[in-house]
Amino acid sequence: MYTTYKQHGQNVTIYVTAKTGTLPDEGSLTLGVLSSDGARFTVEQASDLKVLNDSSAETVYPAVDVEDSGNSGGTQEPDEPTPPTEGEDGDGSDGTEDQTTYAITIRTSTGGKVTASAARAEQGEVITLNVAPNAGFELSSLTVTTSAGKKLSLADKGNGKYTFTMPAAAVAVTALFAPQETEPDFPFDDVAQGTWYYEGVRYAYEHGLMSGTGEGTFSPDLPTSRGMLVTILYRLAGSPAAGSASFTDVAPGQWYADGVAWASANGVVSGYTDGSFRPNDTITREQMAAILYQYARLQGKLDSGRADLSIFADVDDLSAYAKEPMSWAVAQGLFSGVSADMLAPGGSTTRAQAAVILTAFSKALG
Template sequence: MELIHQDGGSYTFSMPADDVTVSAVFRLTLPFADVPDDAWYADGVRYVYGRGLMTGTAADTFDPQLTTSRAMVAAILWRSVGSPQASYAIDFADVPLGQWYTEAVRWAARDGIVSGYGNGAFGPGDPITREQLAVMLYRYAQDRGYDLSNGTDSGLTSYTDADNVSPWALQAMEWACGAGLITGTGDGSTLFPQGEATRAQAAALLMRFGQAYPDW
């Protein structure tokens, strides 16, 4: 059967005379000219865009290689739970009131999902590292009551730079690797834990998180 595209995003088809089973798979068409259909991160972008977790940097661009900031990740996780308002005093001097990320950081700090650098700063515009992203997701999963046991035998030490993972991020990185959320870089042998996470990497990781925890 041939699907005929109609205005408004609808489709029609002619039903054959014989008994048939009709099934359809719909693939979100992205408006971003810089996300090719065959890009390794395209499905991740479809996932986050379709769920309203990430938007483009412009109407027709996603900027997949642009780094993801700490504020962006807080906002993504905040949106995933319906953008709740939190009555909580923000202790970060660099998170002023009235910014697009203020309420997201307020909520995430209240629930223990984010923390600062220990000097009263959060660094909202700082690029988030791969291990920082793992820690935020790990704490988010804890807060949501998800099963985190799949990170106990992660094979983290199989990566040549596993010793570079910061001690405070070790448990989260073990979980992220064990759950298949974070994979190797380059030829697959390195984790690059202090490497800055791009928007493409963040989108792919969030899609894998959704696959690991379907009720997210």
């Protein structure tokens, strides 16, 4: 702990007194005289400190626990303000001036340290705090409060520097540090920030819903296949145990085989009348709406919201099986028209569109 005293034109005699036994000179040993000449000086180490002024009036201070630095972090308990010192001015006049200072206590959590420009200060002094997080950490919160619990205003000066004005009370500086949040590497060179699908692709990638098509590529403009969509939903469901698919064109061991088998067994897909699933076919917008509808039903997340599709001029192009699912999907905000009055139910869905739709779908399911 560092204890700072201001003296004006006074000499300070420092004594060391034994706690047990006696010392020469009636129990006290004079070590020396320190004259401040009106400037501030610091007592860096002290125990049972006793300060005498020139008139031999004494002020007794309590024991002080000294650490390597009172402003390097950890906890330093506040103490009482330094009392005023009386003395004579250089011209012989009796000048009495209050020089009360108040302690600045610093408490920090693991992950960094805070230093202050002073360990004690008078009311009105501007104190600078230097915040230094450790590698991999960042400042989470920084507060300065008085012993009465009043929070002081802090000014952020940039580069880890903050200032506050010292009140007429001891203060405690509390700094909390937290591990820095790091974003997973985003490997796709063909998905630029600022594109309408960037956040959707990023979410789908980070949550394991979609992966790339090659080293460093996502291929946002490629169409989404039926096998891709079913595999994505299978991952979203947690990749549960799956048997064998009964479709004639889904061979065991194919990358989509488990997803198709699981989706078929749970009524998420039904395939074509000829017994095929056609995993490599581009999925249409109405097929995607129907599959998402059935997945929501399976998860117990199928609410009653429905949209009026009569505003779309091509609503009659919807297949019978897709009318209810598409009405639901539009109400959920998963689909909108490709223009003001065209729904394009038979149109294809690109991988970028699929990523955006699946991101909204995943968030809606909670």
